Amino acid sequence: MAIALLAVGCQTAPGADHAPVPAGATLPAAATPRPTPFTVVSDGLVRYIVPRHWPAAPVQVDGSLREGLMASPDLARWQNLDGTEPGMEAAWLDVSRVGVPSDYFYLAAKWPALPRLVSSSRCSPSSSEVIADQEPVMSRGGETFGDFAATASGTCRVGSGVNRWSYFVAAPSYGPVRRIGLPDSGLYLVVGVMRNGPRAAHDLHRMVYSARFGHASVRDLMMAARRGAQTPGDPEATGPAILKLVDAEEPPLRLFLGRNAFDIVRPDYESRIASWEEWDWLAKEAHGEG
8 A cells, every 4th residue: 555645845855954943842743543443353265344342253153154254242143144233244155165056156145145134024225236137047068157246235123223234245156256256156245234323334334345355355346246247338329428418507527428337436436435534533633723
């Protein structure tokens, strides 16, 4: 990571000495980084951030073939995955170890990823999106290849309070997600639940979409799924769209053309804004007392 600090008009020529500090003067204290309320947890190829007080443990569910990591204030209650207990889980299935056809992973992903959560009368979705949905097709060699990716978020009523939840699921047997993700993964599932609060939506989004499988984050997998789901556009439709832009009374400075362009760049800009918000306290300190 490279951080470029540009101080216009405050540079010192090479070889020049700095002016001496007057007697009795004190230098301003260096800014002390604020402690972050999050910590990084990892196990094998899975890594993500969670609140510091959440213990973490490998995913160990009887009869489950999932590999990954879960974290929660109460790990036993979290395994119900019903939206009542805050927590985080990132898991994947190794197709080389499981040894079942890829279309089973497609069906597993397309079926409600968290049946107890989505079927509960106290939980409701606020948004959902199917990013890619290519039904399995049998190849000449007898293998089946399908592709599915989806995301959803919502809330659950818990007593007098509210929990926020969000998840991402994907079953890539080919395409960009398979190429950038774990080579042997046939299914990804990432889910997070947090108590509602002023920063709950922001923190939950950051936790879920920054989770990593190897070198790829959930945000990377989502963008890859969007690229794979794109359909070719009609070049002849571009001209009339640009003419409408030129004729507009207040045209935008920038515009993403195409059906999928905005969806592809949205996660990147959301990530930038989240990072700027996180370090806004230091940016304000740089303004000084004036």
